[in-house]
Amino acid sequence: MLQLQLLRQNPGQVKERLAIKHFAETGLVDSILSLDDQRKKLQLEFDTTQAKVNSTSKEIGALMAKGQKEEAEAKKQEVATLKSALQPINERLSVIEKQLQDELVKLPNLPSDKVPAGKTPADNIVIREGGHKPRLSKEALPHWDLIKKYDIVDFETGAKLTGSGFPLYKGKGAKLQRALVQYFLDFNTKAGYTEYLPPFMVNEASAFGTGQLPDKEGQMYYMPADNFYMIPTAEVPVTNIYRDEILKETDLPVKMTAYSPCFRREAGSFGKDVRGLNRVHQFEKVEIVQLVYPAKSYDVHEEMVAHVEKLLQTLELPYRVLNLCGGDMSFASALTYDFEVYSAAQERWLEVSSVSNFETYQTNRMKIRFKDEKGKTQLTHSLNGSSLALPRIVACLLENNQTPGGIKLPEILHPYFGGKLIN
RNA sequence: GGUGAGGUGGAUGAGUGGCUGAAAUCAACGGUUUGCUAAACCGUCGUACGUCCUUAAAGAUGUACCGAGGGUUCGAAUCCCUCCCUCACCGCCA
Numbered sequence: 001m002l003q004l005q006l007l008r009q010n011p012g013q014v015k016e017r018l019a020i021k022h023f024a025e026t027g028l029v030d031s032i033l034s035l036d037d038q039r040k041k042l043q044l045e046f047d048t049t050q051a052k053v054n055s056t057s058k059e060i061g062a063l064m065a066k067g068q069k070e071e072a073e074a075k076k077q078e079v080a081t082l083k084s085a086l087q088p089i090n091e092r093l094s095v096i097e098k099q100l101q102d103e104l105v106k107l108p109n110l111p112s113d114k115v116p117a118g119k120t121p122a123d124n125i126v127i128r129e130g131g132h133k134p135r136l137s138k139e140a141l142p143h144w145d146l147i148k149k150y151d152i153v154d155f156e157t158g159a160k161l162t163g164s165g166f167p168l169y170k171g172k173g174a175k176l177q178r179a180l181v182q183y184f185l186d187f188n189t190k191a192g193y194t195e196y197l198p199p200f201m202v203n204e205a206s207a208f209g210t211g212q213l214p215d216k217e218g219q220m221y222y223m224p225a226d227n228f229y230m231i232p233t234a235e236v237p238v239t240n241i242y243r244d245e246i247l248k249e250t251d252l253p254v255k256m257t258a259y260s261p262c263f264r265r266e267a268g269s270f271g272k273d274v275r276g277l278n279r280v281h282q283f284e285k286v287e288i289v290q291l292v293y294p295a296k297s298y299d300v301h302e303e304m305v306a307h308v309e310k311l312l313q314t315l316e317l318p319y320r321v322l323n324l325c326g327g328d329m330s331f332a333s334a335l336t337y338d339f340e341v342y343s344a345a346q347e348r349w350l351e352v353s354s355v356s357n358f359e360t361y362q363t364n365r366m367k368i369r370f371k372d373e374k375g376k377t378q379l380t381h382s383l384n385g386s387s388l389a390l391p392r393i394v395a396c397l398l399e400n401n402q403t404p405g406g407i408k409l410p411e412i413l414h415p416y417f418g419g420k421l422i423n
Numbered sequence: 424g425g426u427g428a429g430g431u432g433g434a435u436g437a438g439u440g441g442c443u444g445a446a447a448u449c450a451a452c453g454g455u456u457u458g459c460u461a462a463a464c465c466g467u468c469g470u471a472c473g474u475c476c477u478u479a480a481a482g483a484u485g486u487a488c489c490g491a492g493g494g495u496u497c498g499a500a501u502c503c504c505u506c507c508c509u510c511a512c513c514g515c516c517a
Contacts, residue, residue: 043473047486054486057498061441064497076497083497246433246470248451367471374480375452377470 001365002107003379007032017110020326022119028103035100042093049089053082105214109361111326112298112335118325125325127337130309131318134344134400142345143395144276146402147173150422153277165266165274165281167391172422176397176409177284179416180390181259184286187311188387193257193288198237200260201228206240209366211332221263230263234287235384239362242291246377247370253300254291254380257387259284277391278350284390290383291368294360297381298335301357304385305337308353311387316410317396318342320349334359341392345399350392355385398422 007014007029015026056079063072116125147153152173158166169177189195207213207229212220221230231237238258247254262285266274274280288307292300305321312319324336333356340349360379363369369377401408406423414420 040473043486047473050487051485054498057496058441060497065441072497079497375468 001105001361002109003360003364004032004036004104008036014110018108020111020115020117021108021329022327023108025106028107032100032103032107035096035103039093039096039100042089042096046086046089046093049082049086053079053086056082108331109334109358111329111333112357112359114298114323114335115329116323116325119327120325121328123325124322124328124338127321127323129318129320130313131316131342133318133342136344136399136402140345140399140402142276143343143398146398146407147276150407152176152422155276163281165279167277167280167282172417172419173394176394176413176417176422177390179413179418180388180393181284181286183413183416184311184388185257185259187314188257188286188288188307191255191307193255196234196238196241196256196258198231198234198241198258198260200231200237200263201226202231202236202240203228206236206243209240209243210236210362211365212236215331218267219265221265231260232264233262233285233386234258234260235289238287238289239291239368239382239384240366242368243366245368247291247368247380249293249370249372252291252293252370252380253296254289256289257286258289259286261285262389277395278346280391286387288385288387291363291380292383293370294378294381297357297359297383300381301335301337301355301383304355304383308339308355308385308387312339312341312352314410314412315393315397317393317400318344319352330354330356332356332358332361334361339386339388341396343392343396343399345402346395350396352388352392352396353386356383358382358384 002014011029011033015029018026018029056075060072060075060079063069063075116123118124141149144155147155150172152169152171154168154170155164158164158168161168185195201223204213204227207220212229212232216232220232222228223230237260238256241256242254262283264281266279266281277283288304290300290304309319309321319339319341322338322340324333324338329336336354336356338351339353339355341352342348343350359381362382363379368380368382370380371377397409398407401410406421409417409420409422411420
């Protein structure tokens with residue numbers, strides 16, 4: 001949620017920035033400002049009337065104490081009149097406040113000035129590439145065939161148990177999941193992130209806090225009996241840990257990492273994208289989250305990007321880093337770098353991580369603040385990134401490392417996996 | 424799931440209708456003093472939204488908030504209702 005103050009101070013600039021995100025309804029900015037004006041007027045009216053009610057009530061108390069009953073009765077009449085005037089004001093005020101909130105929430109975050117113009121994924125800018133694309137033989141198989149060959153993921157039985165997109169990992173496939181999660185968490189905690197294991201369902205307030213609600217309501221699995229949402233990423237519970245808190249400046253940066261399964265309905269997805277492990281409803285992911293001093297957030301963003309990049313390098317996978325253009329980045333983000341790995345048999349790039357700076361967009365919703373050196377409370381910036389999402393990493397590991405003798409795992413995983421080969 | 428107790432500022436905790444936005448203690452912060460450390464003393468020490476004033480910072484002032492929402496009353500942290508949460512015991516269970 002954007003800060004109202006920013007809209008008030010510089011509505012023109014806000015509109016310009018929204019245009020880069022290809023956000024069409026710039027009229028919202030004006031309607032929000034006009035609602036805000038109305039709100040302030042009503043509040044002033046309400047406050048002054050209420051102040052009168054309060055002071056008169058005190059007088060009544062004093063008169064009663066002195067036994068001046070008649071005067072007290074007269075004052076009571078006065079208060080009654082004031083209160084009947086107050087009621088409609090109050091009602092209008094809450095209507096306006098709600099409208100204002102509803103409208104404000106519809107505005108996406110402003111892109112930072114590092115965001116390239118552009119509308120579609122084709123306009124994203126490749127910042128750099130790393131690793132080596134393997135040269136596979138003609139008989140090389142895509143991962144969905146390798147999975148069958150080595151009997152490590154059983155989609156059919158997963159579908160029988162739940163539905164399509166719920167893979168059932170088996171044997172070395174299951175163990176590889178465990179190994180990767182373990183390795184990723186170790187890699188993150190070594191870099192100073194505190195490990196959490198959060199709840200996998202969250203309440204409405206948490207889902208709202210990180211921006212899943214109301215924007216992506218249909219993308220989450222929902223448990224109506226308890227009004228809980230299955231988390232689409234550990235970002236949701238982990239960032240919400242500090243919801244409604246005021247930190248000390250010395251507490252910053254807060255660095256957190258968590259493993260969780262992620263549940264996504266992926267409503268509207270179809271086609272070859274969903275083949276095999278490319279797109280599933282439930283997958284494992286390790287996430288990193290930071291809450292930082294505002295002026296430092298872009299440095300931290302670079303640091304997180306470097307962190308994820310190093311992790312991919314240790315996995316010996318060919319990757320590239322993309323700076324997402326205004327039209328392709330997410331609603332809440334100010335700057336997003338995506339990581340893609342090259343899946344050699346499919347001959348396509350697969351997104352495995354997304355590292356974003358949200359500035360105050362999330363923290364304004366969650367009211368995550370800190371006291372600065374002057375003792376003033378201000379919002380922290382929040383950032384997060386995947387480090388990493390498993391299924392596409394697995395797809396890539398399988399395809400790129402296939403040999404006649406089996407899948408050769410990168411060295412770093414050997415101790416975690418308890419072996420070098422899937423065969 | 425059942426029964427009981429309870430939810431007050433960073434923490435502990437007082438407060439059963441007006442003098443309470445909230446005592447006291449601790450923690451934290453600033454200062455004074457003491458040859459370091461420690462102690463003592465003084466001061467500061469909630470959030471949000473407004474209004475006035477100011478270039479701004481600061482300041483003054485109003486309103487709301489004592490788990491959440493609603494109600495009673497001229498007036499509610501305090502009384503009533505609903506919900507949520509915590510703790511204890513019981514039941515069930517990984």
